[in-house]
Amino acid sequence: MFAIHASNPLMTFLLLLSIVVSAGFMFLRWQTRAGRVAYPIDALAWIGFVGLMLTWGLFVPVNIWATLAHEADAWIFGSEKFDGGIVETSTVVFYALAILSAIVLFRRAGAIYGVKAGPMWRVILMLGIFGFIAMIGEEISWGQHWLGFATPASLSEVNLQHEANLHNLISPRLYDTIYQGLGWSLILCPPIAVYFGETVRDLTIVRFLRDCFSWPATYALMASAGILLQHEAFEELSEMVLAFAVFYALLSLALRTKKVSGLVLA
Numbered sequence: 001m002f003a004i005h006a007s008n009p010l011m012t013f014l015l016l017l018s019i020v021v022s023a024g025f026m027f028l029r030w031q032t033r034a035g036r037v038a039y040p041i042d043a044l045a046w047i048g049f050v051g052l053m054l055t056w057g058l059f060v061p062v063n064i065w066a067t068l069a070h071e072a073d074a075w076i077f078g079s080e081k082f083d084g085g086i087v088e089t090s091t092v093v094f095y096a097l098a099i100l101s102a103i104v105l106f107r108r109a110g111a112i113y114g115v116k117a118g119p120m121w122r123v124i125l126m127l128g129i130f131g132f133i134a135m136i137g138e139e140i141s142w143g144q145h146w147l148g149f150a151t152p153a154s155l156s157e158v159n160l161q162h163e164a165n166l167h168n169l170i171s172p173r174l175y176d177t178i179y180q181g182l183g184w185s186l187i188l189c190p191p192i193a194v195y196f197g198e199t200v201r202d203l204t205i206v207r208f209l210r211d212c213f214s215w216p217a218t219y220a221l222m223a224s225a226g227i228l229l230q231h232e233a234f235e236e237l238s239e240m241v242l243a244f245a246v247f248y249a250l251l252s253l254a255l256r257t258k259k260v261s262g263l264v265l266a
Contacts, residue, residue, distance in 0.1 A: 014180055014230040018187060022223035025191045029213060039216055044255055048217025051244055055224055059087070059237055067233045087240045092139050094243035095132045101250035102129050112257050113204040120204065128250075135243070176232055183229030183238075186222040186245070208253065215252045221245040 039045070106125045110118030193201075193209035200206050212218045225245045228238035 008231075011176070011180075011231045011233075015227065018183065018223075018227045018230050022187050022227055025187070026220065026223070028191070028195075029219065039214065039256060041216060044252065045216035047251075048221055048248055051248065052217060052220055052224065055221075055237075055241055059240075060228075060234070063234055063237050085236075087236050088139060091236075091240040091243045092136050094240065094247045095136050095139075098243065098247040098250055099129055099132045101247060101254055102132070105250060105254050112253065113207055117204040132246075139239075179229040179235070179238065182242075183226035186226035186229075186242075190219050190222065211253070211256070212249055215256055218245075218249055218252050221248055 102125045105112060106122055106129075109121040109125065112118070112121050190209045190213035193206045194213045197206045197210065201210065212222060221241070222245050225238060225242040228234040228241055
């Protein structure tokens with residue numbers, strides 16, 4: 001599919017396999033919708049649907065064209081020497097929105113899945129906030145290309161792109177494996193929680209994953225990120241979709257954890 005380096009046949013296989021598996025779970029979700037908590041097609045759902053349409057109707061085709069034509073324009077995807085572009089900037093914005101959502105949830109953690117689960121969710125959300133801040137910092141090389149400061153010599157010597165960040169200390173091939181594993185986790189964990197997690201369904205993390213599978217657009221966004229994380233050709237785009245999926249899942253958690261009844265399943 002893409003000719004970039006020798007591992008591409010495996011990446012392409014994993015990409016295609018992830019599409020088939022994700023489509024299968026989406027079909028299974030639709031087939032087994034009876035009896036589950038129902039949610040309306042409201043403004044929140046439409047935000048998710050628009051995100052999906054832009055991902056698969058615009059960004060993925062442009063990404064494929066740019067890869068095949070060797071026209072990876074910096075204004076769209078950024079570059080190794082330029083921290084910007086629509087995709088990279090959107091990644092930063094979505095993680096910033098995820099931080100705001102996590103702060104709101106932190107303040108009402110006891111209302112998410114009950115008072116007893118509140119302390120655990122505060123820990124999870126706090127770790128998430130620190131993680132999102134780190135993701136933003138690494139994405140923009142901690143402001144290096146904005147502020148113009150030089151990379152410390154000791155860091156520049158071991159950094160693959162000679163930038164003021166830590167993620168470029170790791171081999172890109174190791175990143176491929178990490179991204180692929182993360183992608184499969186996004187694809188598999190929610191349906192596993194639904195279809196095989198009945199005995200531990202009272203665990204709030206399991207409840208959250210089950211809800212992600214039920215909420216309109218949430219699982220589709222998670223699976224979209226999981227699919228794109230399988231191939232290096234979609235690296236920047238997958239990071240943006242992942243950031244949006246994280247933000248959207250937290251926003252859904254904030255807005256959809258109230259008891260819902262008498263609604264038709266989406």
